[in-house]
Amino acid sequence: AQTVTQSQPEMSVQEAETVTLSCTYDTSENNYYLFWYKQPPSRQMILVIRQEAYKQQNATENRFSVNFQKAAKSFSLKISDSQLGDTAMYFCAFIPNNTDKLIFGTGTRLQVFP
Amino acid sequence: DVKVTQSSRYLVKRTGEKVFLECVQDMDHENMFWYRQDPGLGLRLIYFSYDVKMKEKGDIPEGYSVSREKKERFSLILESASTNQTSMYLCASSRPQGTEAFFGQGTRLTVV
Numbered sequence: 001a002q003t004v005t006q007s008q009p010e011m012s013v014q015e016a017e018t019v020t021l022s023c024t025y026d027t028s029e030n031n032y033y034l035f036w037y038k039q040p041p042s043r044q045m046i047l048v049i050r051q052e053a054y055k056q057q058n059a060t061e062n063r064f065s066v067n068f069q070k071a072a073k074s075f076s077l078k079i080s081d082s083q084l085g086d087t088a089m090y091f092c093a094f095i096p097n098n099t100d101k102l103i104f105g106t107g108t109r110l111q112v113f114p
Numbered sequence: 115d116v117k118v119t120q121s122s123r124y125l126v127k128r129t130g131e132k133v134f135l136e137c138v139q140d141m142d143h144e145n146m147f148w149y150r151q152d153p154g155l156g157l158r159l160i161y162f163s164y165d166v167k168m169k170e171k172g173d174i175p176e177g178y179s180v181s182r183e184k185k186e187r188f189s190l191i192l193e194s195a196s197t198n199q200t201s202m203y204l205c206a207s208s209r210p211q212g213t214e215a216f217f218g219q220g221t222r223l224t225v226v
Contacts, residue, residue: 009154033212045204045217052212091156095212100145100164101172102208102215106156 002027004094004105012111013082020067021077021108023092030054031097034068036077039107040088048090051075053097079110087112117141120205120218127225133192135221137205144210146188148172148180151202151220163188164210195225 004025013019025034036048051059051068058066063083067076079086092105121136139146145164149157149172159172161180169180177199181189188207192199202222208215 006156035214037215043202043220045206047214050212050214097212100208100210100212101159101162101170102147102206103159104149104157106154 002094002096002103004092004103006092006105006108008108009106010109010111012113013079015082015084015112015114017082018078018080019082019110021079021090021092021110023075023077023105025073025075025092025094027073027094027096029097033095033097034066034075035093035095035102036064036066036075037091037093037104038086038088039091040085045091049077082112084112084114086110118205118207118216118218120203120221122221123219125221125223127192127195127223129195129197129225131192131195131225133195133223133225135190135192135203135205135223137188137190137207137218138186139188139207139216140186141207141216142185143207143216144185145208145215146182147206147208147215148178148188148190149204149206150174151204157204160190197225199223200225 034051063080118139148160163169163182179191205218206215
């Protein structure tokens with residue numbers, strides 16, 4: 001079975017600091033897609049960042065970047081200069097190449113403190 | 115502005131009732147999804163549809179069915195609601211080939 005594991009149920013960080021959220025996944029495929037989604041208290045799920053497995057370069061979006069380690073099947077999210085608005089649930093997700101099924105991890109609740 | 119709309123934000127139903135959760139997207143997306151979100155369990159896929167009238171079971175299809183008669187609409191049906199189906203239900207849509215999924219606001223269903 002293809003699975004996504006987020007081992008940190010909760011994390012906290014002080015405003016302006018950097019935090020890294022962990023994600024590992026399990027697949028036997030060589031090509032797939034990885035995502036981080038954010039769900040703030042408003043419940044609206046939005047995409048943070050997307051990575052294609054065949055691209056070696058780590059994706060970045062402003063203060064958000066990933067550390068994609070394909071051999072280790074690891075896909076961590078780094079948030080730099082944390083802001084109060086980053087407080088949310090963060091979900092790691094994965095799409096195998098032979099399907100469009102989007103598979104989620106259990107999420108990490110991030111609290112940013114002033 | 116792209117949009118996925120779920121018919122209700124909050125719903126209270128009685129045990130044994132047949133429940134319909136509706137989802138409509140205006141982006142002409144091929145894929146549509148229904149997830150269930152529970153604390154500590156993340157989002158679990160109930161059903162996935164990749165085209166009109168086409169569907170695949172997700173990880174937890176028991177007690178649920180779906181209908182997709184038109185491309186823009188994907189309905190989740192609880193044939194006989196039970197208290198263990200009390201949860202947050204999220205609908206999403208996407209294009210093929212690993213593209214971004216867009217989500218609705220969610221429906222918090224309580225079965226009493």
